[in-house]
Amino acid sequence: MGGKAKKGRDEAEGEEEEREGEEEEESVEHVKTTVLGDTATIKRLLDDHVAEVLQGELKYEEDVALSNVKLVVGFAGVGAALASHVYPKPFPHNWWVLLGCCAWYFAMSGVLQFLLSYVELEAFLQLKPRAAQTAGLNIASSLPRFSDRYSLAISPLPHGSLSMWSAPKFRHVPGGADGVYAAEESVTRFFDEDGVFVEAPFADWVKQLVKAYEAGQAQAQGHGQGRAGGGGAGKSVKAE
Amino acid sequence: MEMFTDMYYQLKEMRPRTLAHQVLNLCMIVCSALMIWKSLMVLTESESPVVVVLSGSMEPAFHRGDILFLHMGYSPFRAGDIVVFKVADRDIPIVHRVIKVHEKPSGVVDILTKGDNNSVDDRGLYAAGQSWINKEHIIGRARGYLPYIGMVTIIMNDYPLLKYCLVGLMGLFVLTSKE
Numbered sequence: 001m002g003g004k005a006k007k008g009r010d011e012a013e014g015e016e017e018e019r020e021g022e023e024e025e026e027s028v029e030h031v032k033t034t035v036l037g038d039t040a041t042i043k044r045l046l047d048d049h050v051a052e053v054l055q056g057e058l059k060y061e062e063d064v065a066l067s068n069v070k071l072v073v074g075f076a077g078v079g080a081a082l083a084s085h086v087y088p089k090p091f092p093h094n095w096w097v098l099l100g101c102c103a104w105y106f107a108m109s110g111v112l113q114f115l116l117s118y119v120e121l122e123a124f125l126q127l128k129p130r131a132a133q134t135a136g137l138n139i140a141s142s143l144p145r146f147s148d149r150y151s152l153a154i155s156p157l158p159h160g161s162l163s164m165w166s167a168p169k170f171r172h173v174p175g176g177a178d179g180v181y182a183a184e185e186s187v188t189r190f191f192d193e194d195g196v197f198v199e200a201p202f203a204d205w206v207k208q209l210v211k212a213y214e215a216g217q218a219q220a221q222g223h224g225q226g227r228a229g230g231g232g233a234g235k236s237v238k239a240e
Numbered sequence: 241m242e243m244f245t246d247m248y249y250q251l252k253e254m255r256p257r258t259l260a261h262q263v264l265n266l267c268m269i270v271c272s273a274l275m276i277w278k279s280l281m282v283l284t285e286s287e288s289p290v291v292v293v294l295s296g297s298m299e300p301a302f303h304r305g306d307i308l309f310l311h312m313g314y315s316p317f318r319a320g321d322i323v324v325f326k327v328a329d330r331d332i333p334i335v336h337r338v339i340k341v342h343e344k345p346s347g348v349v350d351i352l353t354k355g356d357n358n359s360v361d362d363r364g365l366y367a368a369g370q371s372w373i374n375k376e377h378i379i380g381r382a383r384g385y386l387p388y389i390g391m392v393t394i395i396m397n398d399y400p401l402l403k404y405c406l407v408g409l410m411g412l413f414v415l416t417s418k419e
Contacts, residue, residue, distance in 0.1 A: 051255075067257060074264040081271035084278050091287040098282050105275045109268065 035195060042187055043143040045197060046150055047124050050139060053206045054127060063126040063136050065162045070115055077108030126157060133217055134158070143187070152206065153182040154213045181213040247416045266414045285312040286380035291324055292390030293335055297355030298322070302382075305391035308335060310380030317341055317351055317375070322382040325353065328367040333379055336362055342372070349375055 035041065054060045084101030087094050123140040135156035142151045157163060183205070190202045251259070280289040293306045301322070302308065310324055317323070317338055324335045339361065340352035350372035354361040363371055396403040 062257075064257065067261070071260060071264060074268060078264075078267045078271050081274050081278075085274065091281070092285075095282060095285070098278050102275055102279045102282060105271065109272070112268070 039143050039145055039147070042191070043141065043150070046143070046187070046190070046202070047141055049197075049199065049202055050141065050152060050206055051125050053203045054125070054137075054139070054210065057203070058130075058207070058210060060127040060130055060137065063128045063157070066115070066120070066126060069162070070112060073108050073111050073115070077105045077112070080104040080108070133214070135217070137213075148186045148188055149184050150187050151182060151184040152209060153180055154209065155180040156217065181209060181216060183209045244412075247412060250416050262415050266411055269414060284310060284380065286310045288324075288333065288379055291333060291335065291379075292393045294332065294394065295355075297357050298335060298337070299357045301356055302335065302385060303387070305388045305394055307386040307390040308382045309384040309386075311383045312378075312380045313383075316343070317349060317378075317381075323351075323353065324379045324382065325373055325377045326379060327365060327373070327377065328370070330365075334362070334365065335382065351375075351378075 055062060080101045084098050084105075087097050087101075089097070121140065122142050123138050125139040127137040127139070129136050135158045138155045138157045140153045140155070143149070185205060189205075191197055254262070277289075281287065283289075289310050291308050291310060293302045293304055293308060296304050308324065319338050319341055321338045322335065323338055324333045326333045334353075336353040336355045336358075338351055339354045340350075342350040344350070351374065352361055352363070352372055366373060396406070
């Protein structure tokens with residue numbers, strides 16, 4: 001594992017030097033570093049990069065419906081809270097208004113919590129289908145707190161992000177529902193010992209998974225059957 | 241200092257949608273606190289369900305820095321009740337004990353209060369020309385207390401810069417939180 005990491009780092013260093021030569025205006029701060037062992041930051045960094053690869057290079061578009069619903073619900077609750085605070089009448093007369101605002105706020109808050117705990121789970125990005133695909137993509141990832149195994153999964157969203165509650169779910173134990181393509185890799189492959197992130201191998205790993213997913217979807221559509229993942233349910237792609 | 245520059249870059253690099261979600265997180269936290277306070281107001285029917293004792297006029301019962309829990313209650317006011325009331329031209333409510341109650345046939349109730357540790361009654365504290373307080377001046381009756389925890393509020397009020405710094409820091413941490 002150490003040898004592989006070193007090889008990855010040397011490759012990456014070479015590529016980085018090339019890139020730095022090409023883009024002279026890119027300042028040193030753009031090299032992303034993390035504190036190794038801070039799994040929350042690492043996960044966030046990797047998730048952001050997955051989004052970048054999928055939306056930038058592979059040209060998928062983000063499906064913002066669920067995100068919008070969460071924002072609307074959340075700010076509706078905040079609006080009620082503000083209203084209760086600025087309502088002009090002094091205390092005893094605004095008792096009913098306060099009761100209404102409190103009830104509305106707790107209802108909105110409850111809806112938001114429900115969306116987060118039962119619908120979204122570990123998904124962090126939803127994408128619209130591209131070209132010949134029929135279903136959107138739901139990207140979920142998991143990096144347990146003191147582990148170095150980062151798992152990434154792509155599952156289909158037949159009716160867009162709002163139908164997430166009925167779509168196949170990804171849990172970080174692989175072997176999930178039909179049509180879910182997952183890959184797991186140690187994060188040590190993408191960070192060197194100073195915590196510098198090497199983008200190219202990570203982008204390649206992500207693209208490999210996406211291609212496997214796209215191939216599986218195309219195959220499933222080719223069979224004309226509703227049963228996705230014709231190559232095998234819960235296919236796990238082990239990166240080299 | 242490095243922590244702040246890291247936070248600054250983190251915020252700058254966030255996609256607008258992610259930033260909107262983080263702002264929503266922050267707002268929800270603030271509003272939860274606000275809404276819990278408002279719910280307490282609704283439940284206790286009191287304008288200010290939790291108050292901090294600011295002066296030593298009720299010693300040895302309450303000391304400066306104690307927190308009091310208020311409830312308006314439905315029973316008539318009687319001598320011996322500890323009430324928190326607001327006088328017309330002052331912002332700060334006062335917590336003292338009721339010593340005299342006159343219930344008039346018209347339904348108006350006149351109340352005179354005095355701090356346990358004071359040597360005179362509160363007529364000097366009431367508005368000019370006012371000899372009694374009535375039910376509309378009273379915010380609530382003291383039902384329970386926590387000793388000394390309110391000192392934090394007193395310190396933050398005496399040094400408002402501390403309050404702004406603390407709240408600003410908390411906000412920054414939530415915006416750049418990783419969970």
